[in-house]
Amino acid sequence: MQNTQIVVLGASNKAHRYSYKAIKMLLEYGHHVLPVHPKIENIEGLVVKHHLSQILSPVDTLTLYIGPKRISPLIDDIVKLNPSRVILNPGTESDELELALLHHEIPFVKDCTLLMLEHGRF
Structure with a gap:
């Protein structure tokens, strides 16, 4: 999946x-990365989006780096984004989000983006 659009929610x-x-590893592997954080302006030369609603182009993968309490108010935005898949990194698992993703037929995996990239499973 080289040169695919990857959204990193909870970017730092x-x-x-x-x-x-x-973010660094995704860039090294040739992916187009869109970091999302409500306050940060730039990461590694990338312009940071402050809201998922600012992303208007198709998203191949949404990889999550925020805890379940912060995910809850973003579930509608995640569903509207309609990514081809969602990666629930360790510590981001949310039953509420998983049910919403299942309901809207958005595939998800519980895995680690770093390990997926490192082991050719991304």
Whole structure:
């Protein structure tokens, strides 16, 4: 899935955060990355979107880096985004989101984006 559009929800500009590491690795693997964070302006030279509703083009993968409490108010926006798949990274699992994704027939996996990339499963 090279050159695919990947949205990183819960993006961070802090090098120790997994979402930051994911952005770096996705870029290294040739993907088009759209980071989403409500306050950050730029990460690794990428313009950060502040809301999922700002993304108007098709999304191949939405990879989540926010906890279940923060996911809950974003479920409608995630469904409207209609990504081809959602990756629920460790710590982001949400029964409420999973039910919504199943209801709207949006595929999801419970996995780690970094390990998926590293092991050729992305």
